[in-house]
Amino acid sequence: MxxxxxxxxxxxxxxxxxxxxxxxxxxxxxxxxxxxxxxxxxxxxxxxxxxxxxxxxxxxxxxxxxxxxxxDDTLSLEIKDTKSPPLPEDYVDLGEQIGSDEVGVGDFFGPLVVTAVYFKKEQIKLVDGLGVSDSKALSDEKIRIIGPVLKQSIDHITAVVNNEKYNSLIKSGYNQNKMLAMLHNHVLAKLRVRHPGNYPAYIDQFVDPRKFAFYLTGPQVSNVHFQTKGEYYYPSIAIASVIARYEFLLCMDELSTKYKMEIPLGAGKIVDEFAVEFKQKYGLKELEKITKTHFANYNRLIDDTK
CATH class of the missing domain: 3.30.1370.80 (Molybdopterin cofactor biosynthesis MoaD-related, C-terminal domain)
Known part of the structure; x- marks a missing residue:
């Protein structure tokens, strides 16, 4: 680090x-x-x-x-500190567990996706054989290959919030973390019902655990643990990250097919340029149906067209 x-x-x-x-x-x-x-x-x-x-x-x-x-390309790149806890060389828990991760948080186009996975020790051979790791470390091509295998082999639940629903929630006072907290809790709780037991539930930490509990409108899933970079610690999170990414890619494929344009991922300059092109072709109202309108990309687009 x-x-x-x-x-x-x-x-x-x-x-x-x-x-x-x-x-x-x-x-x-x-x-x-x-x-x-x-x-x-x-x-x-x-x-x-x-x-x-x-x-x-x-x-x-x-x-x-x-x-x-x-x-700011004028800032100095003198390293002040390189100390940080080392990541584990292997998973720290291979027992029965559920775990969740999300995709779409930083993408201007496309939905918010949260997946929870139920994992048993005997599934580790499949996980290792497929080369499962954090989805951000895998190419989209690799995700498209192993995603369907994991979906078929490992029990999971995925929640998808499309852009129109997402934007409606933002306007009603939600923030992204509140949405994520409720989605993670929802899919984990449903898996807990499907597979009864008090084994641990792991969440790839995106917010302080106290804030997570504050955001919920109902009871928090039992025996829950939060871990940053959780995909390196718990196989359930690693699997969830891959399935969530795969589902997100499928959603983006559907949008690209519908509009006959290859929609870019992320929120950088290429996305800004594409948004201008899309708006010119389909109009602002249609753009709002497939984007997260509280992102700065949307504000820049509006400012540039005034």
Missing amino acids: KYYSYTFSATKVSELINHFEQYQLDPDGEYVYFYARIGDTQVRVYLPKKGHTTQKVVFSGPNPERVILNF
């Missing part, structure tokens, strides 16, 4: 928040003012010290340099 630490003025902090707004998540610490996650890179802006107008900003991740330079 690499850490790059900077001290920014209030103006620079505002610029950073605007730049990473589409990736914003709930602050993950008491003194964190702003938190965003872009793939494996995390960005934290800390509350200013008393009497100070500047704020500490930390970029962290395996290789955060691209994210840093994309924001």
Whole structure:
């Protein structure tokens, strides 16, 4: 893990928040003012010290340099700290378990997908044989090959929130983390009913566990545990990440076929350029049906057409 630490003025902090707004998540610490996650890179802006107008900003991740330079290519890339707990060489629990992961969080186009998986020890040979790991580390081609095998072989439940429903929830006061909390809890609870027992439920952590519980409108699934980079610790999360990614790709295939245009993933410049092209061809109302309209991409599109 690499850490790059900077001290920014209030103006620079505002610029950073605007730049990473589409990736914003709930602050993950008491003194964190702003938190965003872009793939494996995390960005934290800390509350200013008393009497100070500047704020500490930390970029962290395996290789955060691209994210840093994309924001400001004049920033120094002197590494401040490389200490972090090593990832386990193998799964830390191979017993009976359920686990969940999500896809679509950082994609302007396409739905939000959450999958939960029920795993038993005897399935580890299949998992290892297929080369299952975090879906973000696998190519889409690999996902398309092993995804159907996992779906057929391992019990799972997937919840998909299409863009129209997603945007409606945002307008009604939900944020993305609240949606995720309710979706994770829902699919895990349904699997727990299908396979009764008090074995652990693992969630790839995306928010503070206390905030997770706060977001729920009903009881929290029992014996739940949260773990960042959970796909390296628990096979249920690793499998869930692959199935969720596969389902997301199928949804994107359907949209691309429907509109006869290959819709790009992510939320970068290529996506912005495609959004302009799509709007010119199909109009803004149709664009809103397949995008997350609270993303900065949407605001940029509207601003550019004024």
